[in-house]
Amino acid sequence: MTVNELKNIPEFTLLNEGEMDKEITRPFCCDLLSVAMSKAPAGAAWVTIMGNTNALAVSSLTDCACIILAEGTSLDPNVVHKAKVQDITLFQTDLPIFEAALKVYQLLEG
Amino acid sequence: MSDSLKLQYVISDEDFTRAGEASGDVKSKLKMMGVNPEVIRKVSIAMYEGEINMVIHANGGVIDVIITTKDITMILKDKGPGIKDVDLAMQAGYSTASENVRALGFGAGMGLPNMKKYSDEMNIETEIGVGTTVTMKVYF
Ligand SMILES: Nc1ncnc2c1ncn2[C@@H]1O[C@H](COP(=O)(O)OP(=O)(O)OP(=O)(O)O)[C@@H](O)[C@H]1O
Ligand SMILES: [Mg+2]
Numbered sequence: 673m674t675v676n677e678l679k680n681i682p683e684f685t686l687l688n689e690g691e692m693d694k695e696i697t698r699p700f701c702c703d704l705l706s707v708a709m710s711k712a713p714a715g716a717a718w719v720t721i722m723g724n725t726n727a728l729a730v731s732s733l734t735d736c737a738c739i740i741l742a743e744g745t746s747l748d749p750n751v752v753h754k755a756k757v758q759d760i761t762l763f764q765t766d767l768p769i770f771e772a773a774l775k776v777y778q779l780l781e782g
Numbered sequence: 783m784s785d786s787l788k789l790q791y792v793i794s795d796e797d798f799t800r801a802g803e804a805s806g807d808v809k810s811k812l813k814m815m816g817v818n819p820e821v822i823r824k825v826s827i828a829m830y831e832g833e834i835n836m837v838i839h840a841n842g843g844v845i846d847v848i849i850t851t852k853d854i855t856m857i858l859k860d861k862g863p864g865i866k867d868v869d870l871a872m873q874a875g876y877s878t879a880s881e882n883v884r885a886l887g888f889g890a891g892m893g894l895p896n897m898k899k900y901s902d903e904m905n906i907e908t909e910i911g912v913g914t915t916v917t918m919k920v921y922f
Contacts, residue, residue, distance in 0.1 A: 703887055704887060704889075704890035704892070705834075705886075705887040705888055705890070706831060706888065706890045706891075706892035706893045706896055707890050707892055709827050709830060709831065709892075709896060710827055710892065710896045710899065710900070714819075714823075720887075722886070722887040724798070724799075724886055724887070725798070725799045725800075725802075726798060726801065726802065726834070726886055726887060726888070727887065728802075729801065729802025729803075729805070729806065729830065730802075730830070732802075732806060732809075733802065733805060733806065733809060733823075733826040733827065733830050734823070734826070734827070735823075748799075750799060754799070758806075
């Protein structure tokens with residue numbers, strides 16, 4: 673399943689379209705950056721509340737497929753712009769972290 | 783020595799938004815050189831954690847990177863406060879990160895353990911009030 677298919681989740685809003693044909697391996701939930709840094713699997717659909725540029729750095733260094741900002745988390749102003757520059761796909765949702773990850777999981781297992 | 787690549791990055795003080803750029807640059811260079819993705823992942827994690835530590839704990843510094851055909855060496859030098867007890871700092875979960883920095887997602891106390899885990903050689907030289915130099919090597 674590619675990142676593009678996450679567009680089908682009505683609760684997700686696409687904030688930036690990066691590489692939409694990246695394969696998603698599994699959803700991954702974590703808000704501590706240095707834990708995510710060592711535990712995020714390549715191809716993760718990373719669900720987090722950390723809407724900052726450091727999360728973007730972690731995502732690109734660990735080859736996440738995309739970031740899903742859950743809990744209606746507020747974004748630092750330059751995050752969307754930075755995501756554009758770095759070609760990182762960014763979704764936002766009001767869903768809690770678990771439910772957001774579950775949506776991805778259900779679509780994956782579909 | 784002729785076929786080694788030397789890179790230098792100046793890491794600015796408290797610039798959270800730019801932290802990760804040096805590691806990102808090294809990552810893309812290694813990718814272009816065709817280095818094994820697993821090795822790139824190790825380098826990326828180790829260098830990013832070191833880079834971010836320089837920003838949040840030491841007011842920035844300078845990173846020298848030397849890439850040869852066999853390995854990559856990263857030398858991260860700062861003029862920060864130094865580390866009082868390195869063994870303690872190396873323990874998973876130990877962190878002196880401020881509330882501000884924790885709110886950004888840092889402060890799990892996993893940075894140094896990650897650096898140790900993902901580098902093949904690591905050495906820390908530190909002196910209180912003078913600074914810290916972390917040297918890491920990853921084999922290709
Ligand atoms: N370059 C440095 N200069 C001074 N102190 C440092 C430096 N690097 C690490 N430390 C000290 O070592 C502690 C542990 O570092 P470590 O990277 O493991 O965790 P952290 O940075 O606090 O949190 P995390 O990396 O999980 O976000 C830090 O809280 C800090 O006290
Ligand atoms: Mg750290």
